[in-house]
Structures are given as C-alpha cells and as structure tokens.
Amino acid sequence: MMDVGRHPNIVLMAYSEVEEIAGYVGNFTVRVRKKARYVDEDECTACGDCVEPCPVVKADEFQMGLSTRRAIYIPFPQAVPSAYIINAHECLGNNPIACGKCREACEKDCIDFDMQDEIVEIKVGAIVVATGMDVYDPTPMDEYGYTSYTNVITSMEFERLISAGGPTEGHLVRPSDRTQPRRIGFIQCVGSRTALAENNPDGARGNPYCSNICCMNTVKDSLLLKDHYPDTDIAVFYMDIRAFGKGFEDLYMRSRAEGVRYIRGLPGEVEEDPATGNLVVHVENTTTGLLEQHEFDMLVLSVGAIPRQETDAVRQLLTLSRTGDGFLMEAHPKLRPVDSPTRGVYIAGCAESPKDVKDSVTQASAAAARVEILLNAPTIKVEAITAVVDEELCKKCGQCADACPYSAIVWEKKQVARVISAACAGCGTCSAECPYGAITMRHFTDQQIYAMLDAFLAEDPQEKFIAFACNWCSYAGADTAGTSRLQYPPNARIIRTMCSGRVRPDFVWYAFRKGAPVVLVSGCHYADCHYISANRKAVERVDVLWEGLEAAGVRPERLQLDWCSAAEGQKWARIMREIEELRAAVTAEEIDQARQALQEAKIPKRSRLDKLEKPTPATMRCYRCGNEWAVVFDPHADAERMCAACRSNSVRVMIDGEL
Amino acid sequence: MPEDDIIDVSDFDPNFRDEIAAEPGGEYIRRCFSCGTCSASCPVGGVTDKYNPRRIIHMALLGMRQEVLSSGFVWLCSVCYTCYERCPQDVRIPELMNAIRNIAVREGRIPQTFKTQVGQLRAHGRLYEVGDYENERRQEYDLPPIREESAQVRQILDDMDVEEEAE
Numbered sequence: 001m002m003d004v005g006r007h008p009n010i011v012l013m014a015y016s017e018v019e020e021i022a023g024y025v026g027n028f029t030v031r032v033r034k035k036a037r038y039v040d041e042d043e044c045t046a047c048g049d050c051v052e053p054c055p056v057v058k059a060d061e062f063q064m065g066l067s068t069r070r071a072i073y074i075p076f077p078q079a080v081p082s083a084y085i086i087n088a089h090e091c092l093g094n095n096p097i098a099c100g101k102c103r104e105a106c107e108k109d110c111i112d113f114d115m116q117d118e119i120v121e122i123k124v125g126a127i128v129v130a131t132g133m134d135v136y137d138p139t140p141m142d143e144y145g146y147t148s149y150t151n152v153i154t155s156m157e158f159e160r161l162i163s164a165g166g167p168t169e170g171h172l173v174r175p176s177d178r179t180q181p182r183r184i185g186f187i188q189c190v191g192s193r194t195a196l197a198e199n200n201p202d203g204a205r206g207n208p209y210c211s212n213i214c215c216m217n218t219v220k221d222s223l224l225l226k227d228h229y230p231d232t233d234i235a236v237f238y239m240d241i242r243a244f245g246k247g248f249e250d251l252y253m254r255s256r257a258e259g260v261r262y263i264r265g266l267p268g269e270v271e272e273d274p275a276t277g278n279l280v281v282h283v284e285n286t287t288t289g290l291l292e293q294h295e296f297d298m299l300v301l302s303v304g305a306i307p308r309q310e311t312d313a314v315r316q317l318l319t320l321s322r323t324g325d326g327f328l329m330e331a332h333p334k335l336r337p338v339d340s341p342t343r344g345v346y347i348a349g350c351a352e353s354p355k356d357v358k359d360s361v362t363q364a365s366a367a368a369a370r371v372e373i374l375l376n377a378p379t380i381k382v383e384a385i386t387a388v389v390d391e392e393l394c395k396k397c398g399q400c401a402d403a404c405p406y407s408a409i410v411w412e413k414k415q416v417a418r419v420i421s422a423a424c425a426g427c428g429t430c431s432a433e434c435p436y437g438a439i440t441m442r443h444f445t446d447q448q449i450y451a452m453l454d455a456f457l458a459e460d461p462q463e464k465f466i467a468f469a470c471n472w473c474s475y476a477g478a479d480t481a482g483t484s485r486l487q488y489p490p491n492a493r494i495i496r497t498m499c500s501g502r503v504r505p506d507f508v509w510y511a512f513r514k515g516a517p518v519v520l521v522s523g524c525h526y527a528d529c530h531y532i533s534a535n536r537k538a539v540e541r542v543d544v545l546w547e548g549l550e551a552a553g554v555r556p557e558r559l560q561l562d563w564c565s566a567a568e569g570q571k572w573a574r575i576m577r578e579i580e581e582l583r584a585a586v587t588a589e590e591i592d593q594a595r596q597a598l599q600e601a602k603i604p605k606r607s608r609l610d611k612l613e614k615p616t617p618a619t620m621r622c623y624r625c626g627n628e629w630a631v632v633f634d635p636h637a638d639a640e641r642m643c644a645a646c647r648s649n650s651v652r653v654m655i656d657g658e659l
Numbered sequence: 660m661p662e663d664d665i666i667d668v669s670d671f672d673p674n675f676r677d678e679i680a681a682e683p684g685g686e687y688i689r690r691c692f693s694c695g696t697c698s699a700s701c702p703v704g705g706v707t708d709k710y711n712p713r714r715i716i717h718m719a720l721l722g723m724r725q726e727v728l729s730s731g732f733v734w735l736c737s738v739c740y741t742c743y744e745r746c747p748q749d750v751r752i753p754e755l756m757n758a759i760r761n762i763a764v765r766e767g768r769i770p771q772t773f774k775t776q777v778g779q780l781r782a783h784g785r786l787y788e789v790g791d792y793e794n795e796r797r798q799e800y801d802l803p804p805i806r807e808e809s810a811q812v813r814q815i816l817d818d819m820d821v822e823e824e825a826e
Binding site: 143189193194195197198199200205206239264265266267268269282283284285286289291 | 694696748
C-alpha cells in the first residue's frame with residue numbers, strides 16, 4: 001500500500017467519492033469529491049498528539065467495534081496517506097467553548113476546521129472498478145443468537161481478535177469475560193446457500209450463492225488456533241467443505257490431522273448458559289443421524305459475502321449490469337471475465353463476485369493488463385457496425401439516447417443526436433427506436449432488411465416464416481443446430497441482426513403485409529444479452545406489436561418470441577418445428593386479411609404495460625401452446641417470461657380490466 | 660454386517676419423489692440438501708429419536724417408499740413450523756409431512772391413534788368428551804360452559820367420507 005502511495009504515476013485519492021463519469025473509452029471525465037478531512041494531509045506526521053485530548057469516543061469500524069477510536073483518528077495503522085482525519089459528524093466542532101482541543105495539541109497546526117470539500121475533475125482513458133464487498137449480518141438468524149449472546153461472534157470479529165494488529169494484539173479472548181476460550185465452534189454457510197423464498201423474501205436470512213471464501217477462512221482460522229493454542233478444542237459445523245483451490249485440500253487435511261473436528265450438519269439452535277456465558281449448540285450429525293449437543297466457550301459464525309451497498313450507485317455511474325446475486329456482471333463469464341460490457345471499463349475483485357486474495361490479485365492483474373493493452377495502442381479499432389444519425393431527418397426527440405444501453409448517444413434538448421462511435425457497440429436498438437428512421441445501422445440498414453423481406457416473401461410467402469435471429473445467440477444456435485446435423489423444417493427464412501433490439505416493429509408489420517404467415521423474433525437469454533439490456537427492448541416492441549395486431553384483427557399468436565443461446569441447437573430445432581406447426585395452421589384467408597388490415601392499421605406507440613407502475617395481478621398467456629396462468633406481474637422485475645408447459649418465451653402479459 | 664441390515668436398492672421407487680412433489684405441500688422436496696437444520700431445530704426430535712425430518716426427506720428422495728409410508732414417523736411432526744422458518748432451502752417441511760401423510764392415508768396406512776381421534780370427533784364434535792368436570796373447572800375461571808355439538812362435525816365427516824378414505 002505504501003508503494004501505491006509513493007508511485008509517481010499513481011494518484012491516490014482516499015476519502016473521496018466519484019460523483020459523475022462522462023465520456024467514453026479513452027476519454028472519460030471523472031468528477032471526484034475530495035471530502036474535507038480537516039487535517040492537512042501533507043503536513044500531518046501522524047504523531048498522534050491530537051488523539052489524547054479528543055473527548056469523543058466511538059466504536060472503531062476497522063476493529064469491527066471491538067475497540068474504540070476518537071473523532072480524530074487514522075482508519076487503520078497502515079492507512080495511506082498516513083495522516084489523521086476528523087469525522088465531522090462526530091467532532092464537537094471548533095467552537096472554543098465546546099472543544100477544539102485537538103487543534104491546541106497539534107504543534108504543526110495541521111488542523112483546519114474551515115476545510116471544504118473539493119471537486120476534482122480528472123481525465124482518464126480507462127476505469128477499473130474494484131469496489132469490494134460487504135459481509136452478511138447474521139442478526140436475523142436468531143437461532144444462532146448473534147447479538148443476544150455475547151460470545152457468539154462473526155468470522156470478521158474473530159479475525160480482529162486473532163490478528164496481531166487487533167484490539168488484543170492477537171491474544172485470543174472471548175468477549176464476555178476476556179478469558180481465553182478453550183473450546184471454539186465454527187458454523188459454516190451463515191448467510192450463504194439460502195434460497196430467497198417465502199421464509200426469506202428479502203435475503204435477511206442469507207443469499208442463494210456460495211460465498212466462496214468462508215470454508216477456507218475457517219480452515220485457516222482453525223490452523224492459526226492450533227498453532228497459537230494447541231490445546232484448543234475446535235469443532236466446525238458444515239454442509240460441504242469446498243476446498244477446491246490449489247493447496248486448499250492440503251490445508252483442510254492438515255486441519256483435520258491437527259484434531260479439528262469437522263461435523264456435518266448445520267446447528268438448529270444455540271443456547272447460552274447465563275452463568276458461564278458458554279454456548280450449547282444443538283446439531284444433528286448427519287453422518288450418524290444422531291442429535292448431538294456441544295458446549296463451547298465461544299462460537300464463530302462464518303458469515304458470507306454480500307455485494308457492497310454502494311454497488312448500485314457505481315453501476316449507475318458507469319451503466320454496468322449486475323447479475324442476479326447483486327454483484328457486477330462481466331462482459332462474458334468465461335472469455336472476458338474482467339471486462340465490463342462498456343468498453344474501457346474493467347472490473348476486478350469482489351465487486352464481481354466473492355473471492356479470495358489470490359483470485360482478486362489474478363483479476364486485478366488481468367484488469368491492469370487489459371487497460372495496458374488499451375492505453376498503449378496509438379489508436380483503437382471499433383467495429384464498423386455503428387449507428388449514424390442523419391442530421392436532416394433527426395427530429396431532436398432524444399428517444400434514441402434513452403434506448404442506448406451504452407449511453408453512446410449524446411443528446412440535448414433541441415439538439416441533433418450525436419453517436420460517439422468509440423462507445424457505440426452496434427446493437428442497433430437506437431435505430432429501431434427512432435420513429436423517424438433517422439438512424440442508419442451500418443451493415444444492417446433498414447433498406448437491407450426490407451430487401452431481404454421482399455426477396456423472401458416474393459414467391460409463395462404462405463410457405464415460409466420469417467425468423468429474426470440475433471448474431472450472438474440465436475443465429476449461433478441455428479449454426480449449432482446445423483453443424484450438429486439436427487433435422488428441422490426448412491421453412492424458416494432467417495434474417496440476422498446484431499441484436500434482437502435491432503428489430504424495428506415496422507419490419508414485422510411489413511412482413512405480415514407481404515404475406516408472411518408467422519414472424520419470429522429471437523435473441524439471447526436475459527442474462528446473456530451481448531448488449532447489456534438491448535433485448536429487453538425487443539420484448540417491449542413485441543408487446544406493442546401483439547397489441548397492435550390484436551387491434552387490427554390479426555391473430556397475435558402469429559408473432560412469436562424466443563430466447564435461444566449459441567449452445568441450444570436442440571432448442572433452435574425445436575422452436576423451428578413448433579413454429580412450422582403454427583405456420584401450417586395459418587389459413588390463406590388469414591394471410592389475406594392481415595395483408596389488408598395492416599395496410600391501414602398503425603403500430604401503437606406504446607404498450608399498455610407501460611402504464612404499469614406497481615405489481616399488478618395479470619394473466620400470462622403462452623402464444624405457443626395456449627397455456628395460461630395467473631401471476632402478480634411486476635413491471636420492474638427484470639425476468640424472462642417463460643411458459644412452464646412448453647418452455648417457450650412467447651408469453652404475453654394480459655392485464656385484466658382498465659389501466 | 661447381518662444380511663437384514665443391507666437395503667436392496669432395487670426395491671426403491673425412484674418415482675416416489677415425483678409422487679410427493681405432485682401432492683399439494685410436497686412440491687419443494689427436491690430442494691433439500693440435507694443440512695440438518697430441521698432435525699436440529701425440531702422439538703419432537705428432542706423427545707424421540709424416531710422423528711428426524713432430514714432423514715425422512717432423504718429416505719423419500721432415495722425412493723424408500725415402503726419404509727417411509729409404513730413406519731409411523733411422518734405422523735410425529737407437531738407442525739410447529741420451526742423448521743419451516745429456518746430451512747435454508749425453503750423445503751416447507753410441515754406441509755411436506757402433510758403431503759406424505761395424505762399419500763399414506765390413501766393407502767389406508769393410518770396409525771390407530773388417528774382412527775380413534777376420528778371416532779372421538781364423530782362422537783363428541785371435538786377430540787375429547789366434555790363433561791361436568793370440565794365445565795365446573797371453566798366456571799372457576801369465569802368461562803362459559805361448552806356443550807357438545809357433534810351434529811355439524813358429523814355432517815362434515817360424512818360429506819368428506821373421512822372414514823371411507825381411511826379404510
């Protein structure tokens with residue numbers, strides 16, 4: 001850490017907050033609020049004379065509240081810069097009647113109560129997000145008695161107790177009577193591997209994922225204990241010990257060889273003996289099927305990791321995505337693990353998922369190397385597939401800027417929209433969104449797509465159906481079906497777009513007007529959209545189209561929606577078979593009727609679903625198999641709609657009654 | 660090991676878990692990862708080692724249909740919902756036990772106690788006979804006397820064919 005502070009090319013801005021990030025790859029402008037620390041960090045020598053006279057005593061956050069600090073303090077001994085800081089919310093202020101004692105004590109006169117927050121603007125070419133994680137608070141799991149029983153502590157608190165830099169200088173004591181505990185129990189998976197369900201709707205009792213680090217942390221703690229206090233009796237209650245990394249199994253075996261007892265079974269109840277402060281753990285040893293009682297002097301809850309509270313603020317600053325567990329999403333889980341979907345922004349460490357030191361270092365090194373590659377190139381290459389605004393046609397409405405998942409379109413009121421080519425990823429969602437046809441998507445222009453539709457539907461249109469397939473998943477899924485030699489009806493005419501978000505509602509309308517019996521829009525699964533969230537736009541547009549077709553008297557089932565990944569060749573073949581069945585059922589009269597009706601009818605501007613603000617009772621109707629089921633539809637839930645019966649995604653939300 | 664202790668897995672019914680999952684209340688049985696939180700929390704388990712919800716679920720998942728249905732242990736759950744609250748996988752054990760009980764009932768496997776209880780219900784409209792002694796005690800506490808009103812309960816039992824289903 002000291003090296004970072006001293007490095008000539010690193011500007012360290014501690015106690016600062018990023019307020020705004022503008023720009024794009026190679027050209028970011030970051031606005032940082034340097035908060036007032038009320039101590040001149042260049043002058044302060046960290047002598048500590050100011051601490052003694054400070055009358056404000058607070059729990060020390062770094063020591064997990066196990067010791068105290070003053071309102072003027074250093075967050076932890078190795079903190080960089082090595083300078084004191086005043087917590088303005090705790091300090092009694094510089095009113096000489098109230099206090100100001102630290103100022104009197106400081107010989108170098110470093111303390112300045114008039115210091116103000118400073119706004120700094122810096123220009124950077126790339127950004128690495130390494131905002132870390134928080135730990136789970138086990139208070140809601142009342143069966144373990146954390147905060148009710150003094151000697152039940154978390155693994156983080158244990159870490160401070162056994163650390164040489166901790167409040168006891170590494171002498172292990174238990175909180176109630178500060179004696180050395182002879183019998184210590186560890187409970188694993190506290191706050192991890194717990195389903196979000198009826199008894200745990202908001203994750204207060206834990207999160208569904210494995211937190212990755214807790215098993216090995218406990219194994220390490222047990223070995224530390226055996227090293228420092230060989231007589232300590234240690235029991236670990238676990239479901240599965242996940243010792244999968246290099247050398248991990250070895251460490252686990254060493255811990256077992258040292259006599260640590262690993263007992264498979266999660267305790268159901270912890271009781272405290274009020275007289276001694278000892279804890280009785282009730283557990284079923286699932287390997288024998290027998291109930292056991294264990295008495296301990298101290299119990300450590302091996303708590304899981306949770307996303308940092310501020311992750312959402314960071315996500316919004318940089319338009320990043322989060323995975324279902326709340327951690328930041330990488331551009332690709334296997335092939336681009338430290339890239340974010342936004343070019344020039346990288347992620348490392350526990351901001352991405354819970355991980356240990358080694359994995360964090362690996363990821364940080366990878367992210368640094370990715371930045372190096374980017375910044376050392378004299379120019380960057382951008383795919384030629386980008387959007388271009390026709391300034392003559394642009395009506396300056398700004399809808400394109402709202403639709404762009406990358407914030408690559410700059411628009412201000414009464415100004416023509418401007419695409420930043422370096423930031424544009426080429427999904428084409430803006431082009432599909434523009435009501436005036438003012439945005440050309442290079443290589444996937446409207447003219448090209450209309451020409452394909454014309455050609456496909458010129459002869460015997462009733463024999464074919466149109467399938468829009470996104471480049472990354474659905475089209476690749478069709479490829480997989482082909483290379484696997486899967487058999488499926490050959491009636492599809494596939495139009496490749498970069499993203500399902502490129503499919504302009506007019507394309508679908510046009511296809512029906514030209515006599516297409518069925519149209520399919522397909523793209524990546526929700527979690528896999530290669531353009532952050534552009535496929536959600538496809539769903540919105542299909543909703544609009546279903547309503548428009550219905551209003552025009554055209555069977556909405558003739559427009560189908562499905563998600564198919566590159567690996568799902570089988571699924572692609574199945575979709576093709578199912579849609580061919582639908583196509584065969586469309587009569588010549590129906591096709592003619594649609595031809596006529598859609599000449600006149602207009603595509604609605606918005607879906608009725610747009611008016612929904614809060615969860616509303618609705619009927620889900622599958623347009624593939626006809627299955628129907630009742631749900632409470634949450635307009636803000638970002639979840640794939642899927643039919644439980646036929647597993648298709650052609651599911652329409654029907655809201656009963658007026659909106 | 661004596662031969663009786665060896666279980667012949669060919670007798671297992673691999674569809675038993677699906678049968679339970681199809682029963683209202685049993686839908687979540689497949690979620691169980693056998694952590695033991697339920698059995699360690701269970702107040703019944705503290706009294707008798709015959710009832711161990713984790714073990715029952717594990718046996719059911721393995722397909723030990725005969726053993727699960729014929730032994731009386733599924734009837735021991737007191738439906739206190741402690742495990743329901745604590746289960747990390749939301750298996751909903753009390754409701755699961757009810758689902759297994761319903762399957763057992765359909766096959767006529769009901770412990771005698773429950774049959775007796777149905778008889779009591781039919782006779783008295785409640786699970787015990789209310790006599791003068793009970794009402795005198797109630798009077799001591801200023802509680803109104805209760806009368807036996809078994810007709811309606813009997814009607815419900817008749818409509819539901821409870822005994823018939825139990826046969």
